Amino acid sequence: MKALGGFSTIELLIAFALLISAVATVTLTVDGIPNLIAHARMEHEAYRIADYTLLSLWNNIRTKEQGAQVSLRINQDGYEIATQAGPRANGLYTRLVALVSWAGVRGQPAKLSLQGVAVDLERTRSSTCSPFVIGDWFSPRVLGTYRLSSDSLLPAHAGDSAVSDIAVLGSRIAIAIPKTDSAESPTLHFFTHQASDERPVWETAFDNAPGSQIGFSALAVGDGYLFAGNGFGSASGATSDLCKDGYSCAQLQVFDLSPSVVPERIGALELSTSTWPRAVTVRGARAAVASIVYGNGLVFLGLEKTANGMEFVVIDATDPAHPRWLSGLPLGRSVRAIAITENYAYLATSDSKRELLIVDITDPRQPMVVDSWDASGASGFGLGSAVYVQDGRAHVGRTYVSNASEWYAFDEVEPAHLVPFFEYDLGTARRPASVVDIIVRDFLAFVLSGNRLLIADFSTPDLASPVILEQSIPGSGAALACRGNTLYVLSNKDGIGALSIITSS
Secondary structure, three states, X not given: OEEOOOEEOOOOOEOXXXXXXXXXXXOOOOOHHHHHHHHHXXXXXXXXXXXXXXXXXXXXXXXXXXXXXXXXXXXXXXXXXXXXXXXXXXXXXXXXXXXXXXXXXXXXXXXEEEEXXXXXXXXXXXXXXXXXXXXXXXXXXXXXXEEOOOOOOOOHHHOOOOOOEEEEEOOEEEEEOOEOOOOOOOOEEEEEOOOOOOOOEEEEEEOOOOOOOEOEEEEEEEOOEEEEEEOOOOEOOOOOHHHOOOXXXXXXXXXXXXXXXXXXXXXXXXXXXXXXXXXXXXXXXXOOEEEEEEEOOEEEEEEOOOOOOOOEEEEEOOOOOXXXXXXXXXXXXXXXXXXXXXXXXXXXXXXXXXXXXXXEOOOOOOOEEEEEEOOXXXXXXXXXXXXXXXXXXXXXXXXXOOOOOOEEEEOOOOOOOOOEXXXXXXXXXXXXXXXXXXXXXXXXXXXXXXXXXXXXXXOOOOOOOOEEXXXXXXXXXXXXXXXXXXXXXXXXXXXXXXXXXXEOO
């Protein structure tokens, strides 16, 4: 049963611990003790009414499908009561407000408000970002920048590494390595990071495919697990020596991130090359993973272009130790990035005429392409590279194109309504730039491009002209992640990765 745009009726929590302290905006000139006592009684009653109203509002949201109200305005014994729910932030939280107004001792207006939060617990298990912006992000603070090298974050035996993706869950950070100098070097490193201003501490590492220098390409977290996309595509022959360990050739590898134990690889799934999804390239290699996202027990994989198979793949991960292929779609192009909502998957593809595809995943066993969008500019360039969807608004990025923009924003992402309200040209012939990754928090969009992080404020009345700040990063950007109010930025310079930890002032 669903209510309030996807909030489960059994997964709502009213966060009373987060209630903003009631403030009565009252200005009184009190003539003696009797008036003071009368005012205190009226304010106490207003607080009681607001508290009861807020709890009732939460219950109304839970039972909305039975016709209960989520907003109202009534008069009760001289007190005017108003409620409000929303808007949602990142699809995870809804602000709840109960406002009580009354006439004071001398007839002057007085009011008191209580605020709370309704939380979609199912979705928060898969999210580590705070949906609410805290502090001044237009004066960002770099808490630390660390190299993925043996003289910084990595142990002495690990060597130096470039980086491809990052995922954060709780106090753990996972960083993927796309390629190593040695076939025996690990390609996935785990770190513990208790406080944002502390140095991450290396915990353990894994190799995706012993015998291959190619590493992991994409990471996603959810429900206490890390889902890692394999960038290694071996020869498709069943006798390949590199496939005998059970996971080297698996496009998906699963790691248990339980807080009380060291990360452990518990499962893997190798997609079929002879039957659907026919995950094999024209060169006869297993199709590597280009993108991955997790949601509600499902893993969505974007593969490199296949010979005649499925590039969009849906995997049932309700049993993480035994994931199984569920469905997919042949697209004829690589899927470079994926964002999902309750009903749709948004795919950034390497098709210059369909940079964005919308797939209906209402029934994940039968996904269907329902819309596509072709960005302006030269044909054959500007391929889809990043996508992020939040509360009915989408941000789409693509690779550099000489005569058009690389970053677009859409105010409506339902099929047949793909008209951007904002676009931004990031690159020039002298300074070509592509969109690498995007994260949106409340009204701020964080866009990684080249050696800079763009921070855009979309809270202004003119959404087509947001205020944009550019923050420089070391090297070329690789990936973004966040935890709470902290942003984790991966970049590469001279073949060595760097992790920058950034927060607001």
